[in-house]
Amino acid sequence: MVVGLCTIELRIPMSHSLKNKRGVLKSLINRIKNRFNVSIAEVAHHDDWKLATVGIVTISNNTIYVQQLLNKVIEYIEDNYLDVQLFNYTIEFL
Template identity: 40%
Template sequence: MLVGRLEIQLRLFECHSLKDKRSVIQSIVRKIEHRFPVSIAEVGHTESLERSTIGIAVVSNGHRHIEAVLDKCVDFIEFENSCEIIETEIEID
């Protein structure tokens, strides 16, 4: 069994309150949960209006499958107009 972990640092646009930010993040989280077989949550910068860190995990028996799923998640987030990816970190154990 292999576990893949993806940490994504985001810069958020047009968030004037934490309520705005949480709405944007929850939208991204829900969309990814429905499209991909992953666990996802906001894991950092929870009190910042301009930044967020999202953690995504996937379990599989194949290294390539994990990479493919996590890459698709990154690609999906890149097309969100409400944020920009600053940094990604992938670890597979």
């Protein structure tokens, strides 16, 4: 059994309030959940208007599958969310 954990740090430069930030994150989180069937949540920077850290977790019996899935999620964010800047991420296997 392989558990993949991806921690992604995001910058939301156009955000002017926590309400605006949460709207952007809610959309991102729901779309990723539905498209990739992973667990995802905001895990840090809850009170910062322009920063967010999300954690993504998936489980499988194949390490390569987990790696590819998490890479696809990262590519999806970079390609489809132009109002969000992905500036750092890590992928771990547990």
